[in-house]
């Protein structure tokens with residue numbers, strides 16, 4: 408089928424149908440009934456132009472005299488027909504449906520993007536309000552949501568990965584919930600009122616939303632239950648003045664979609680597997696202009712694959728012909744200015760950016776002129792080969808293509824890259840002065856976390872452990888609001904394999920020190936290598952501070968298969984005035 412003519416035809420047919428349906432934002436069924444089936448999938452053919460994820464932008468609303476930048480929406484989790492490569496996926500996928508954002512319009516297996524604004528003139532930070540309904544499974548059926556149960560994959564909840572917000576919540580589904588991952592929402596139970604209030608001094612950045620119930624996180628994320636959470640603010644205004652906004656500011660939700668049985672959804676092209684989708688599209692095309700500067704917001708919303716991003720100057724045919732042995736003449740510079748959604752001081756210019764599940768990376772790219780004065784040419788965005796020590800499975804990984812970058816000739820002068828020192832500033836006071844990181848970290852009390860896949864004495868798959876135990880039997884970290892600690896992270900010396908584990912902790916990010924380049928930055932997810940960090944003597948050292956929010960949340964391995972199997976630990980932040988675990992009561996502790 409010729410993709411571009413179908414694409415063109417669809418513009419004329421699909422759009423009028425959904426506009427005529429009128430009440431589409433109120434009634435979930437209108438679209439799927441009224442829209443002709445054969446036109447649902449055309450936007451998802453291979454090499455179709457990359458589209459934004461279905462997006463909802465916050466508005467200023469005045470409530471009781473207070474103006475708040477706010478999204479107030481309804482989201483549901485539902486088994487839905489989705490499209491890949493221009494055809495419906497044979498099984499229904501567990502999906503996020505937000506009719507205001509338009510998640511159903513083109514049937515891509517990706518969640519919504521919510522964009523909120525940090526506005527210094529408003530008294531309060533922005534608010535994300537979601538009335539969330541679990542419509543996985545069937546009505547009037549009793550489901551057992553215990554993590555050992557078969558049913559658990561239909562039970563769910565929400566987590567705002569990277570938001571510094573309260574972990575507060577209640578077991579009562581009718582009460583207002585913040586980032587409470589202990590909540591269990593069975594299919595067709597109550598609609599749960601989530602409300603995420605961001606502190607006024609929260610930094611703008613790129614974060615994400617995904618399901619996080621112990622036992623069902625991995626299968627749901629593999630089906631595409633992940634969306635983007637974008638906070639815009641002063642930095643975005645600065646970049647806008649330099650022309651880096653609109654379609655030069657792109658959200659890229661990277662997923663490795665698969666069915667429950669593990670069958671990958673993107674499939675292969677000429678013998679090469681397409682592993683990673685962007686915004687629910689396999690091998691999309693991104694059309695850009697030579698000399699233009701873009702900001703790309705990469706979100707690794709996958710489960711267990713390492714993505715080693717690079718932009719190379721081979722076209723698709725040559726890349727395929729060379730069968731992964733890529734030796735490009737040119738790798739385009741990636742000017743990375745934020746990691747895990749938090750701006751760094753200046754930029755790090757790299758040819759490859761390592762993304763592990765949960766990572767985000769904000770990058771500036773300038774597209775080169777085509778050689779020999781040609782009117783158009785191609786680059787490829789690839790997941791480059793990974794070294795065993797930096798890959799989640801501890802084995803070398805082959806490369807594969809992610810997207811085609813189609814460059815058109817520009818008539819005007821090229822854009823200017825922003826001055827890194829003047830434009831990008833770390834927004835949060837570091838725990839340790841980077842010039843004295845070693846001494847400072849040695850003077851703080853130490854918390855220890857070690858991950859290991861340990862042989863199961865009774866046979867079967869390895870036990871996925873934190874500090875020697877499997878969740879929920881893992882110990883609990885008890886910490887104090889306002890305190891700072893050093894955390895030592897390593898892979899247990901007794902681990903049976905060389906698997907690596909991305910450490911992730913909710914609510915507060917941690918400060919990392921790059922010894923080689925001698926600078927610090929914030930992260931909320933960090934690979935603990937099964938080769939380089941095996942044993943306590945090779946531990947990674949990070950420092951952190953528990954700000955603003957007391958309460959209970961988790962740390963875990965962000966290989967989400969491992970998380971579901973028990974590589975997770977509870978964390979409790981006690982209020983300043985209390986000193987023991989017993990004294991942490993939600994009503995005593997004002998957070």
Ligand SMILES: [Cu+2]
Nearest residue numbers: 908964966969
């Ligand atoms: Cu792990």
